[in-house]
Amino acid sequence: MGLKHRLRPILELESGSNDPMAYMLTLVLMDVVLSGTHFSIQGLAVNLLEQFLLGGAIGYCAGRITVWLINHINLPNTALYPVLLLCMVFITFTLTDVVHGNGYLAVYIAGLVVGNSRLSYRREMATFLDGLTWLLQIVLFLTLGLLVNPSEMAGVSLMALAIGLFIMFVSRPISVIICLLPYPKIPWRAKTFLSWVGLRGAVPIIFATYPLINNIEGADIIFNIVFFITLISLLVQGTTISFIARKLNLDLPEEKTGNEFGVEIPEELGSQLKEVILTDEMLENGNLLSEMNIPKNTLVMMVKRGKSIIVPNGKLKMEKGDILLCLSGGR
Secondary structure (H helix, E strand, O other), rough: OEEOOOHHHHHHHHHHHHHHHHHHHHHHHHHHHHHHOOOHHHHHHHHHHHHHHHHHHHHHHHHHHHHHHHHOOOOOOHHHHHHHHHHHHHHHHHHHHHHOOOOOHHHHHHHHHHHOOOOOHHHHHHHHHHHHHHHHHEEEEEEHHHOOOOOOHHHHHHHHHHHHHHHHHHHHHHHHHHHHHOOOOOOHHHHHHHHHHOOOHHHHHHHHHHHHHHOOOOHHHHHHHHHHHHHHHHHHHHHHHHHHHHHHEEEEOOOOOOOOOOOOOEEEEEEEEEEEOOOOOOHOOOOEHHHHHOOOEEEEEEEEEEEEOOOOOOEEEOOOOOEEEEEOOOO
């Protein structure tokens, strides 16, 4: 569904940016446990600053390089462009991790740079990565499920339930209210919704495996607690998001992607496709395409009437409800 008050991009920003921070906190807490008496606040501050600076700088540079490569390299097959983009993701994360930067932050920033730039073959890459994302999520959850022993969940259920409820009803709302204090124009209904959409997903479970890998004492208990909290979050918050949005009157129709004709044009052309639905007012001067007041530098490419697609000319008689696919702008 769509959401009012630009809540969707706010949630997308939070979803993408909180994973790098969680990654850093996980590593820092593990260093505290593993280093023991050798731990220092100064070393912690230097480590966090190093991860931020290197992750941000490498991510931005990698994003600019990726955009340049995609738009200038001449690959023999368009199917190779998504592969190129995926390879740049691996290179960005690995290079940043090697120099002790934050690989998650680097990939996130690189993704922002690439996603907000003009790209050749964007549609092919988006389709490929969308399918790959779903496949990896399925494999990820199945793999994580193999690490869980259901009989061990009973021993941590009360503690995990208490922590999960505290996160949902106390810590999450308080943190959202504090973070949004500089934005008084955001209504309380929106802030309430943001407080409720604090979903736990696969990332906390993945980070909970880090203590297991490093053989930290009690790591199995931490993993089971995190897994249990994630299940509670998905069952309680995940199943009620749409309901809460409707109750708070924040829901909108889902934003339409693409067009009725399934046609896209390369971004590098600088042109735009838009749909126009004919009304009685638009047909007052006549029902021929040549009699309509079409803006300069705009070309009517196709007309959809019912289930039929018509390639128009100036003598085509238009009808109310016809959908015009118009090409405007360009170099």
